[in-house]
Each structure stands twice: as C-alpha cells, then as structure tokens.
Amino acid sequence: MITVLAGGTGAAKFIRGLIEIIPQEEITIIGNTGDDVTVWGLHVSPDLDTIMYLLAGLLDEERGWGIKGDTFACLQAMGRYGEITWFQLGDRDLATHIERSKGLSRGSTLSDVMEHLCRSLNVWARLLPMSDQPVETRIRTPRGVLSFQEFFVRERWSSEVTGVAFQGSETAQPAPGVQEAIHASEGVVIAPSNPITSIGPILAVDGIRQALCETSAPVVAVSPIVGSQAVSGPAGKLMTACGHEVSAVGVAQIYRDFLDGLIIDESDVALGAEIERLGVCVVQADTIMRDWATKINLAKAVTSYLRIPDAS
Amino acid sequence: MITVLAGGTGAAKFIRGLIEIIPQEEITIIGNTGDDVTVWGLHVSPDLDTIMYLLAGLLDEERGWGIKGDTFACLQAMGRYGEITWFQLGDRDLATHIERSKGLSRGSTLSDVMEHLCRSLNVWARLLPMSDQPVETRIRTPRGVLSFQEFFVRERWSSEVTGVAFQGSETAQPAPGVQEAIHASEGVVIAPSNPITSIGPILAVDGIRQALCETSAPVVAVSPIVGSQAVSGPAGKLMTACGHEVSAVGVAQIYRDFLDGLIIDESDVALGAEIERLGVCVVQADTIMRDWATKINLAKAVTSYLRIPDAS
Numbered sequence A, B: 001m002i003t004v005l006a007g008g009t010g011a012a013k014f015i016r017g018l019i020e021i022i023p024q025e026e027i028t029i030i031g032n033t034g035d036d037v038t039v040w041g042l043h044v045s046p047d048l049d050t051i052m053y054l055l056a057g058l059l060d061e062e063r064g065w066g067i068k069g070d071t072f073a074c075l076q077a078m079g080r081y082g083e084i085t086w087f088q089l090g091d092r093d094l095a096t097h098i099e100r101s102k103g104l105s106r107g108s109t110l111s112d113v114m115e116h117l118c119r120s121l122n123v124w125a126r127l128l129p130m131s132d133q134p135v136e137t138r139i140r141t142p143r144g145v146l147s148f149q150e151f152f153v154r155e156r157w158s159s160e161v162t163g164v165a166f167q168g169s170e171t172a173q174p175a176p177g178v179q180e181a182i183h184a185s186e187g188v189v190i191a192p193s194n195p196i197t198s199i200g201p202i203l204a205v206d207g208i209r210q211a212l213c214e215t216s217a218p219v220v221a222v223s224p225i226v227g228s229q230a231v232s233g234p235a236g237k238l239m240t241a242c243g244h245e246v247s248a249v250g251v252a253q254i255y256r257d258f259l260d261g262l263i264i265d266e267s268d269v270a271l272g273a274e275i276e277r278l279g280v281c282v283v284q285a286d287t288i289m290r291d292w293a294t295k296i297n298l299a300k301a302v303t304s305y306l307r308i309p310d311a312s
Helices: A009-023 A046-056 A073-080 A090-107 A108-120 A148-154 A178-182 A200-204 A208-214 A235-241 A248-255 A266-277 A292-306 B010-019 B046-056 B073-080 B091-105 B110-120 B148-154 B179-185 B200-202 B208-214 B235-241 B250-255 B266-276 B292-306
Strands: A001-006 A028-033 A036-041 A043-045 A126-129 A136-141 A144-147 A163-169 A188-190 A218-220 A261-263 A281-287 B002-006 B028-033 B038-039 B042-044 B125-128 B136-141 B144-147 B163-167 B185-191 B218-220 B261-265 B281-285
Touching: A001 A009, A009 A028, A009 A046, A028 A046, A028 A178, A043 A090, A046 A090, A046 A108, A046 B038, A046 B292, A073 A090, A073 A208, A073 B091, A090 A108, A090 B073, A108 A126, A126 A178, A136 A148, A144 A148, A163 A200, A178 A208, A178 B125, A188 A248, A188 A292, A200 A208, A200 A292, A200 B028, A208 B208, A218 A248, A218 A292, A248 A261, A248 A266, A261 A266, A261 A292, A266 A281, A266 B200, A281 A292, A281 B250, B002 B010, B010 B046, B010 B292, B028 B046, B028 B179, B042 B091, B046 B091, B046 B125, B046 B292, B073 B091, B091 B136, B110 B125, B144 B148, B163 B200, B163 B235, B185 B292, B200 B208, B218 B292, B235 B281, B261 B266, B261 B292, B266 B281, B281 B292
Parallel strands: A001 A028, A001 A188, A028 A126, A188 A218, A218 A261, A261 A281, B002 B028, B002 B185, B028 B125, B185 B218, B218 B261, B261 B281
Antiparallel strands: A036 A043, A136 A144, A136 A163, B038 B042, B136 B144, B136 B163
C-alpha cells in the first residue's frame, strides 16, 4: 500500500506513471479540496476530478484537466444566462458536478460522493478528499482576496500575491481513512504539486501533518521546482509570497518536519548537500515528465526509494 | 392583450402561429407546472421551457421539446453514474435547469426565475408559471401512482389510468400576474393542450378557474380532440379515465363553466349543435397544425373570434 498526497495536474502526471508500475488497488490518494469552487450553484472539486479522470482513463492529458473529447455546449448556453464562463466545465465533466451536488444536497459527505463517482467510473485506487468539511484557499492580493480559482483561472495567476490562507482549516477534520492510510502505508509520496496551494491545504487540516510526522512509513516528495522555477504554474510566485526560497531546498524546508526523502531534478545536483543538511535524503531523477518513459522512470525512482516492489 | 393557458407541445404549435399575427409583447402565457420534475437534483419545468424555447426561436419544432441541434453528452455521462436517462436533457437545455435550480435554491420564486431566463433569451411575451408553489400531477394506475413524466415519458403513457390528482393544488396560489392577466385581457385562449394534465393543473390552482368565470374577456378554447381521438398524446386516455367523453363535446363540458367559444375541427361539424346547447359558441377551423399555413390560420380563427385585430 502506498499513499499519495496530490493536487491536480502535476500530481496526475506523476500518478499516470505510478499506475503503470503499481496496481491501482494498492494506491490511496489524498486529494486537495482547497480549490473547490461553486460554479453555477454546483460543487466542483477540480483537483479530485483531475485525479479521478486520470485513474478512469478519461483525463484530457494534453490539457491536464477535464475529460478528453469533451464539448462545451452547456457552458455556451450558461453564458446567455449571464453566468461565468471563465471556469470551463465540459458537458461530460458537468455530469460529475451535477451528481456531486445532488449527493451533497441530500446529506452525503464528499467522501461518500467520491466513492460513488469513482466506483461508477471503474477507478480501483482509493481517492479520498483531504476533508469532508470545506477548507477554502484564499489568495491575498493588493486588490483584495481571491479564491484559488479566481486567482489561477480567471486572473491567470497574474495578480501580485501577498499571502495565502486556508479558511476553515482550523475546524476541518481529516476525511475518514486519511490518517489511517498515512499510518498504514508502506510509503507516503508528496506528489510534484504546488507546495503552497495544492499540498498546503492538505497539511493545514488538523491531524494530517501530525500523521505524516508520526507514521513509521517513509515519506518522500518529488520537487515541483527545478532550478529556481516551478515546472508549471504559480508555485514559484506563491512560495515567494509565503517567504520560501524557490528551489528544491525551499521545498525541503516546507516539508522538513516529516520528510525522509526528496526527489530532485538531475540538473539540481548542486543542491543535494544543502538539502541533506536539513536531514532529508536526496534522490536525483529526471523530474520533467515530458513523456511516457520519463513518467514511469520518475515513478520507479519513488518506489525504489520507498523499497516498494515494482509490479510492472 | 391576449392571455393563453398553455401546456407544452400542442400549445407551442398553436403559439407558433399566434406570434406571427400578434406581437409577443401583447401576449401573456400562463404555463402548466404540474409536469415539473426533479431530474438529477435539478428543477425541470418541461412545459414552461417548451414555450420559452418556442418564443426564443430555439425550440426543436420537429420533436416538440428541447433545443434544436442540442447534444446529449452530459446525459450519457449521467448514465455512467447510475442516474436516469429516460428523461432526455440536452446539453444546452441543461443550462436552463441549472440556472433555474440555482435561482430557486437561493430563494427566488419560479416566476422570478422565468422572468430572468426569458429576458436572457430575448423573449418578449410574458410567460408566467401558473403558481410559484409546487402542484404535482399524479397519475393513478393499477400498479401505483406515477408522476406525469414517469407516466408520459418513461412509460410512454402505456399504463392503464384510474385517476388523476393535482397534489398541492389545495394550497397553491396563482403566481403574481396570473389572475390580473385573465381579468385585464381582451381575450383568453385555452390552447389545444391536454384538458386533464396540461390545462387541468392550471384550473386546479385556487382562484384561476374563478378568474376565468368572472373575467369580462371572452374565453375561447381550441379543441385538442378531433373525432374521438386526441390529435397527439394521452389526452383521450386521460379524459376517459376521468369520466369524460373523448370528443370536442367532452372538451366543451370540461370547460363549460367559463367557456364562451370552442374552436372545433371542420371534420367535427356534426358536433356543433350539441356543443352550442351547452351555451358555447362553435367556430370551425382546420385544427390539425400540420404546417406553417394551418398554424397561422388557426391563430387567425381564434383572434377573429376574440375580435382582436391581426397585426401581421
């Protein structure tokens, strides 16, 4: 059993390789819900859905989100009613949000809903939300506070960022199975996701960081930073805003209280010694998942560090 | 000003002709909501939407419901989640139900929502729900009670019918503007809709039948029955189940307490005398709206009876 803490697109690329070498049944994924957003009155869980679609073989891997071949007829029609169209919900994708909203409005938990959705789509991995209570990532900018999706999608992460908060994290509890999975795993992987707004909300839920500190399983992260830049997205900008160095060293510092190993890019070999001085083992690998082979090789570097046998 | 009491498909055909000879701005339509149904947790108002799409120039007139050229990608995806797919919601159509459900969940009335939807789609006629409170048409069959959509769409009206009830009609109030429109009109038209389950629910709302009886405007109906059969749909079966003769005479009997005139098909000329003995004027016309010209001619027969000038 292996447990992965995951955001959206970057995590999906990593998990794409992982499921080639480990059966889905042996993987538990703890997904970020800090990005969850209400669109047209529907509850959308972008990160959970990206991972679910990946596991179901439905993900548009080019785009990194949504269902491949999806259409946008409903979105266009919503525009006529004056609704936002910058958050692009496809017609097939919409079924997920309608079904989720129906379940939640009838009193199901997000965990219950995800289990139903995953079972329906023949997903064999266990995909758990970090919490069944809402935790909302809030991006502070000089012009006001934005939700993550407003910052990331609507503003295309162009706003200056002065801080990040996770509203609701003080009272949110880990979803059923989350702490158990961390404790019972043979290894825990922090996916190459944005440490601030993808992994940060998960760690902010009371008890999850503590479980990572206490588990006897090795905890390994894949650095989403190569050199002094994020491989994709606003991770660098957000790390800077939160006072972190934008480098694999900065990543190691964020996770150092529970991290055993860090996979860094081969090009960052010079940073190895500094990271090891933080008490974190360093493994070098090609972390730019540009194709099939590099995804599998990165997954193998991770499982090899965790001493989990390759089932491929 | 003219007011039309309307169901779905049959009424849409009639109104299609009417709007060629009277400006939409001068028409108020009181629509049936007894068929409203919750699909996938969304509030669907099939009859109101059929009329709205007709008025907006979006209706699939071949099929008689939904938006022309619509696709069904979301419906297929909902099937994977185990949701019903016998009630066919198209992708563009779905926007209407999402927007309506959002409005209702935030406390708007159905009237408010319809006004917003109609304005967004550039509908110039006034389309009022019969009531803002739920009235549910229940079809009694030997195997249990069905909602109208279960009976009509799912069972393709094959079940034997032993009775019809309008649940909620005892407490429902006419929507704002409904009684006023009936009183202030130059003429009221009962569209060629099913008298039992399309017009019946409207008449069951406390105060609407009374307004029809009291208005000084002439009230004229178009018979949806030709010979001893409904032009389309289960009107005949339902009239029989409710103890009515399936003929234009039966239609006149159902409406006789408020009806001034009845448009009957030319082929039913022999029934004229019997209907007039009920105190209802008879106008003969070609009521089978098989094409553009017959729709317009039928509308002209109605406005001519009402002495409303033709603006075409």
